[in-house]
Amino acid sequence: MSLDVAATKPHERMQAALADDLAAVGVLIRDRMASKHAPRIPEVTAHLVEAGGKRVRPMLTLAAARLCGYVGDAHQKLAATVEFIHTATLLHDDVVDESEKRRGRPTANLLWDNKSSILVGDYLFARAFQLMVETGNLQVLNILSNASAVIAEGEVLQLTTAMNLATTEDIYLQVIRGKTAALFEAACEVGGVIAGRPEDQVRALATYGDGLGIAFQMVDDLLDWGGNTGAIGKNTGDDFRERKLTLPVIRAVARADADERAFWVRTIEKGDQRDGDLDQALALLTAHGTLEETRIEALGWAARSRAALDILPDHPLRDMMGDLADYVVARLT
Amino acid sequence: MSLDVAATKPHERMQAALADDLAAVGVLIRDRMASKHAPRIPEVTAHLVEAGGKRVRPMLTLAAARLCGYVGDAHQKLAATVEFIHTATLLHDDVVDESEKRRGRPTANLLWDNKSSILVGDYLFARAFQLMVETGNLQVLNILSNASAVIAEGEVLQLTTAMNLATTEDIYLQVIRGKTAALFEAACEVGGVIAGRPEDQVRALATYGDGLGIAFQMVDDLLDWGGNTGAIGKNTGDDFRERKLTLPVIRAVARADADERAFWVRTIEKGDQRDGDLDQALALLTAHGTLEETRIEALGWAARSRAALDILPDHPLRDMMGDLADYVVARLT
Numbered sequence: 001m002s003l004d005v006a007a008t009k010p011h012e013r014m015q016a017a018l019a020d021d022l023a024a025v026g027v028l029i030r031d032r033m034a035s036k037h038a039p040r041i042p043e044v045t046a047h048l049v050e051a052g053g054k055r056v057r058p059m060l061t062l063a064a065a066r067l068c069g070y071v072g073d074a075h076q077k078l079a080a081t082v083e084f085i086h087t088a089t090l091l092h093d094d095v096v097d098e099s100e101k102r103r104g105r106p107t108a109n110l111l112w113d114n115k116s117s118i119l120v121g122d123y124l125f126a127r128a129f130q131l132m133v134e135t136g137n138l139q140v141l142n143i144l145s146n147a148s149a150v151i152a153e154g155e156v157l158q159l160t161t162a163m164n165l166a167t168t169e170d171i172y173l174q175v176i177r178g179k180t181a182a183l184f185e186a187a188c189e190v191g192g193v194i195a196g197r198p199e200d201q202v203r204a205l206a207t208y209g210d211g212l213g214i215a216f217q218m219v220d221d222l223l224d225w226g227g228n229t230g231a232i233g234k235n236t237g238d239d240f241r242e243r244k245l246t247l248p249v250i251r252a253v254a255r256a257d258a259d260e261r262a263f264w265v266r267t268i269e270k271g272d273q274r275d276g277d278l279d280q281a282l283a284l285l286t287a288h289g290t291l292e293e294t295r296i297e298a299l300g301w302a303a304r305s306r307a308a309l310d311i312l313p314d315h316p317l318r319d320m321m322g323d324l325a326d327y328v329v330a331r332l333t
Numbered sequence: 334m335s336l337d338v339a340a341t342k343p344h345e346r347m348q349a350a351l352a353d354d355l356a357a358v359g360v361l362i363r364d365r366m367a368s369k370h371a372p373r374i375p376e377v378t379a380h381l382v383e384a385g386g387k388r389v390r391p392m393l394t395l396a397a398a399r400l401c402g403y404v405g406d407a408h409q410k411l412a413a414t415v416e417f418i419h420t421a422t423l424l425h426d427d428v429v430d431e432s433e434k435r436r437g438r439p440t441a442n443l444l445w446d447n448k449s450s451i452l453v454g455d456y457l458f459a460r461a462f463q464l465m466v467e468t469g470n471l472q473v474l475n476i477l478s479n480a481s482a483v484i485a486e487g488e489v490l491q492l493t494t495a496m497n498l499a500t501t502e503d504i505y506l507q508v509i510r511g512k513t514a515a516l517f518e519a520a521c522e523v524g525g526v527i528a529g530r531p532e533d534q535v536r537a538l539a540t541y542g543d544g545l546g547i548a549f550q551m552v553d554d555l556l557d558w559g560g561n562t563g564a565i566g567k568n569t570g571d572d573f574r575e576r577k578l579t580l581p582v583i584r585a586v587a588r589a590d591a592d593e594r595a596f597w598v599r600t601i602e603k604g605d606q607r608d609g610d611l612d613q614a615l616a617l618l619t620a621h622g623t624l625e626e627t628r629i630e631a632l633g634w635a636a637r638s639r640a641a642l643d644i645l646p647d648h649p650l651r652d653m654m655g656d657l658a659d660y661v662v663a664r665l666t
Contacts, residue, residue, distance in 0.1 A: 037507055038489040092455060096448040115429040118451060119488045122425060125455070126481035129462060133474045141466045141474065148459035155452045156371040174370055 010323035014059050017317060021062045021076060022055065028080040032127050044108045044120040048087055057187045058083045060212075060321070064191025064205050067317040074135040074194050081144065082187045084128035089151060089183075091121035096155070097242070140190045147186035154178010158244070165253055165269050167245040173214070176221075181213025188212075204308045208321065211305025216328045218298040221246035227332050228295040230282050237278045243268045247297065249281075251290040260284055298329045343656035347392050350650060354395045354409060355388065361413040365460050377441045377453040381420055390520045391416045393545075393654070397524025397538050400650040407468045407527050414477065415520045417461035422484060422516075424454035429492070430575070473523045480519035487511010491577070498586055498602050500578040506547070509554075514546025521545075537641045541654065544638025549661045551631040554579035560665050561628040563615050570611045576601045580630065582614075584623040593617055631662045 015022065029049060035041035058079035065075035093099070094107040095114045101107060109117040125148075132144050158175045161167045188209035192202040222228060225248055226236045239246055245253075245268070253264050263280065266272050285291050305325040309318050348355065362382060368374040391412035398408035426432070427440040428447045434440060442450040458481075465477050491508045494500045521542030525535040555561060558581055559569045572579055578586075578601070586597050596613065599605045618624050638658040642651050 035486050035489070037504075038486050038493060040489050040493045041486065089455075092451055096451060114447075115492055116489070118425055118429055119485060119492060122422075122458070123482065123485035123489060125458065126478060126485050129478040130475075130482055133471065133478045136471055138466065138469055138471070142463075145459060145462040145466045149456065149463055152452060152456035152459050153368055153371050153374065156368070156373050156449070156456060159448055159452060160371060160373045171370075 008323070010320045010327050011054055011056055011059065014063055014317065014320045014324070017320065018059060018062045018066065021066070021079070022059065024073070024076045025055075025058050025062070025079045025083070028076055028131075029083060032080065032084070032131060033124065035123070040112070040116055041120050041123055044091070044112055044116050045087065045124065047105070047108055047111065048090060053086075055083060056324075057086050057183055060184065060187040060209060061191045063317045063321055064188045065195050066191075067312060067315040067321070068192050068195030068197045068201070068205075069313065070191070070195035072194075074137070075191060077131050077135055078140065078144075078190050078194060079187075081128045081131045082183065082190075084124045084131065085144070085148060085151070086183060088121040088124040088128065089155075091117045091124070093155070096159070135194065137194060139193050143186050143189050143193065147182045150178050150182040152178075154182065161245060163243045163269055163271065164245065165264055167250055169247065169250055172245065172247055172250055176214055176217040177210070180217040180220075181210050184213030184216070185209035201312055204311050207308035208305050208325070211301045211308065212325050212328065215298040215301040215305060215325065218247060218294055218301065219329055219332055222248065222291060222294050222298070222332065225282060225285060225291060228291045230286050230291050232278065232282060240267070240278055240281055241273065243271055247294045248285045248290040251293060252285050252288045255288050256284070295329065295332060302326055302329045341656070343653045343660050344387055344389055344392065347396055347650065347653045347657070348388075350653065351392060351395045351399070354399070354412070355392065357406070357409045358388075358391050358395070358412045358416070361409055361464075362416060365413065365417070365464060366457065368456070373445070373449055374453050374456055377424070377445055377449050378420065378457065380438070380441055380444065381423060386419075388416060389657075390419050390516055393517065393520040393542060394524045396650045396654055397521045398528050399524075400645060400648040400654070401525050401528035401530045401534070401538075402646070403524070403528035405527075407470070408524060410464050410468055411473065411477075411523050411527060412520075414461045414464045415516065415523075417457045417464065418477070418481060418484070419516060421454040421457040421461065422488075424450045424457070426488070429488070468527065470527060472526050476519050476522050476526065480515045483511050483515040485511075487515065494578060496576045496602055496604065497578065498597055500583060502580065502583055505578065505580055505583055509547055509550040510543070513550040513553075514543050517546030517549070518542035534645055537644050540641035541638050541658070544634045544641065545658050545661065548631045548634040548638060548658065551580060551627055551634065552662055552665055555581065555624060555627050555631070555665065558615060558618060558624060561624045563619050563624050565611065565615060573600070573611055573614055574606065576604055580627045581618045581623040584626060585617050585621045588621050589617070628662065628665060635659055635662045 033042050033045040033049065061079040061082050062075055091108055095109045095117045099107050100110050132141055154175050155178060157171065157178060161171055161175065185206050186209070189202055189206040192205040221239065224236060224239045224246070226232050256264060267277050267281065302325040306322040309322050312318050366375050366378040366382065394412040394415050395408055424441055428442050428450045432440050433443050465474055487508050487510060490504065490511060494504055494508065518539050522535055522539040525538040554572065557569055557572045557579070559565050589597060600610050600614065635658040639655040642655050645651050
């Protein structure tokens with residue numbers, strides 16, 4: 001199966017189908033991240049932008065608009081808006097998390113300083129805002145301003161729930177909606193709005209983005225534990241070390257006996273972590289089956305996401321979007 | 334003179350004239366800084382909001398709208414927007430400057446942490462954005478999104494010009510426009526726009542706010558040197574210690590002889606500051622007359638600001654705004 005998946009990565013097919021739009025968005029991004037007065041701004045931004053994320057979020061806006069038959073270029077502005085909001089949050093996240101690597105390169109906060117990351121993030125957020133105002137579409141502005149508030153609220157919520165064993169699945173869902181799904185949702189939704197689609201189709205696009213984002217983030221959280229098979233590697237264990245409560249841990253804590261609970265209190269709540277604790281944590285998640293359960297949850301969100309597309313026009317991009325929902329979970333195996 | 338000024342502080346008269354509007358803005362601010370999910374957000378915000386700034390910026394929006402005959406409540410939303418943008422920038426500034434006090438109280442970054450200040454600032458910025466979108470006025474959105482970009486750009490510029498003796502008066506003006514004048518300008522301008530005033534009157538309000546903000550910031554920078562009389566007190570010398578180039582220093586550096594230049598290179602560029610250096614710096618500013626010159630510059634901007642109001646309707650609020658322009662410089666003496 002992994003070979004099949006590799007041969008047909010849906011975001012690569014989308015990239016090919018949207019090549020012209022994406023090139024225009026790339027020009028727009030370079031153009032708008034410039035600053036006449038403060039060269040530090042394009043330096044910091046270029047460092048992150050050129051590290052080359054997959055640009056999934058702007059691609060979703062472009063795909064949603066095109067699949068809805070949109071003709072024009074406002075969708076490119078919205079795609080650049082979405083990428084700027086995303087980049088701004090990455091800059092701030094790396095300061096908050098004291099991260100040293102992003103997309104395989106040293107983070108901006110490490111290369112320059114926290115100050116630059118904070119202020120350049122603010123600049124990109126303001127530029128995002130200018131770009132979307134240029135579309136003159138109030139519904140779009142409403143959606144993206146709401147998403148921005150949900151994103152920031154989710155980040156604060158995550159800050160205050162880390163190290164807290166009382167974190168529930170509901171709170172976890174709010175955190176990952178803020179962290180990931182809100183922007184996926186808005187990115188898709190504005191594509192439908194700018195194309196003038198009826199309300200039910202716009203809602204369907206929002207539901208697709210929400211489910212896709214949730215599935216994506218659940219899988220990301222799972223990969224931090226080595227995936228559903230729990231294979232510890234060099235990219236695993238960060239969340240445990242940072243004492244973040246993700247779904248596999250929340251469920252294992254809920255089912256812990258007295259000894260296990262004492263382990264979680266010591267390692268997560270008190271932060272007293274010793275050699276072998278990561279292995280022990282993983283053994284508990286495996287024993288309670290919560291890694292595999294998280295994969296099943298993610299599959300459910302992906303299926304819901306794909307199903308939402310049914311009422312949208314038949315279009316190759318619609319199929320690729322559906323495949324993308326499957327892929328974000330399939331990349332586990 | 335200082336007694337006369339104290340008896341008739343124009344912002345206090347404005348506060349009285351706009352009491353109902355200001356109360357409504359206060360309710361709006363408390364309402365919109367709430368967060369269903371993340372109690373940390375209103376905690377941090379309330380700490381700053383309740384410390385009670387003078388709310389000059391929202392007051393300018395209210396005054397501009399009322400003086401232009403506006404009837405409705407959108408100007409209150411815009412006033413709250415302006416205050417949220419201001420509060421967000423204060424939170425981020427205090428992290429960037431590693432400040433420990435703000436409005437006489439410990440800063441949020443000190444009481445909570447930098448993370449909370451960064452993320453709550455982002456939240457307030459998003460909330461500001463939501464509030465202004467609710468007015469449904471695209472011109473207003475355009476003005477405030479542009480102002481947000483100028484503010485962030487100015488902050489980055491300030492970051493990269495600190496410690497740089499090549500900083501020119503032009504760059505200084507850009508920095509203080511970003512730091513202060515851009516939001517003053519936008520605050521006034523949107524009041525006229527929401528009231529549906531013709532373009533020339535809207536421009537006049539913008540010119541008023543720009544001049545007021547520049548005069549205000551120049552005086553603030555002067556007060557950091559003890560005012561035009563250069564009296565060192567407990568609130569002076571921060572900019573020197575942080576190696577910031579404000580107008581009095583820029584001009585003194587421009588006229589420095591070789592010995593003086595060596596002093597500035599050592600203290601500002603290299604950051605090697607010793608006992609007595611602050612006194613020595615102040616002596617140089619006094620010798621070159623740049624403190625008094627800065628006051629004269631500020632007076633010029635204040636006069637320009639006041640004069641711009643001439644084409645606006647005759648109204649008690651117009652007179653108070655004019656008096657405010659004089660007052661921001663008169664508070665020096």
